[in-house]
Amino acid sequence: MELPGWLNETSPALCRCGCGGRRKGHFIEKTLRDIIKIIHEAVFAEEVALRQGFLQDLDSRVKVVMLMYFLVIVNLCSQLSLLWGFYLVLLIIAVFSRLPLRQVVLRVWLVIPLFTGIMVLPSLFNWVRPGDPLWVIANFHHSLRIGFISLPPTLAVTKQGLWGGAMLVSRVGISVSLAVILTLSTRWMDFLRALRSFYVPKIFVVTLEMTYRYIFVLISAMEEMFLARKARDAGQSAAKEQRRFIGSAVGGLFGKSLQMSEEVYWAMTARGYSGEIRLLQRSRLGWQDVLILLLVVLAGLIMFVANKVLGG
Structure with a gap:
């Protein structure tokens, strides 16, 4: 007795071409x-x-206060160096808290530049935000008029627009990073x-x-x-x-x-x-939580004063 022909085929019930049914x-x-x-x-x-970590051991109420406080400080800061210095410290804290650093970074910076960058893109050009040109894209040699709107003869990326765009993307990215770190370290x-x-x-x-x-x-x-x-x-x-x-x-x-x-x-x-949210374990503020909260308030004040000194 011989086997039927369909039994000799590769995954015949899934794909007639014998590719195992793996269709793209x-x-x-x-x-x-x-x-x-x-x-x-x-x-x-x-x-x-x-997990056992620095942020995981803090009371959830302290972490919520820290999140709100730093969101205000970050969005009041107008110095890129301070913002990215704060972000570096934030990543170091994430490492000490045994958080997945790759996930913290990629979850934010693979999305934020795309969506925020789309909103920021028009403000890079002098037609939307006048300023000192850094890169001239086109020169029409005469002013352009679209209805009652008069446009400059050159289309260029301005220093002020580029700086404002980088500032907005940085603020949004760091703010979202704060929220991601909070959600990863808190049940x-x-x-x-x-x-x-x-x-x-x-x-x-x-x-x-x-x-x-x-x-x-x-x-x-x-x-x-x-x-x-x-x-x-x-x-x-x-x-x-x-x-x-x-x-x-x-x-x-x-x-x-x-x-x-x-x-x-x-x-x-x-x-x-x-x-009401009721858990088996009651949370109590310890002296470590109070100390960390005081240090956070002090760090935020230092960052705010440094921003003023640097000309923010």
């Missing part, structure tokens, strides 16, 4: 990879927050409890808490849907069929989230949930 850009494979990546990053962030529930300690409205804290939990519940539900689809899909679905599945998946996920929200609400109400 398959939406199910890509979606599953993205889901796994999101879950992995969330679990990894929780593990980092539980989510500790952060919410710190917000409640500063009398942030209960409804706001509850919304953040439920949103964070619902993201992972819905991601898990979506993962099950796509895994079920993958188990039934031979890799030969037409584009129309794929679009139909995506539409039905969005609708099904929306309906499931509505039903789940009702069930969760009634279950929490039945158990006496009032919106």
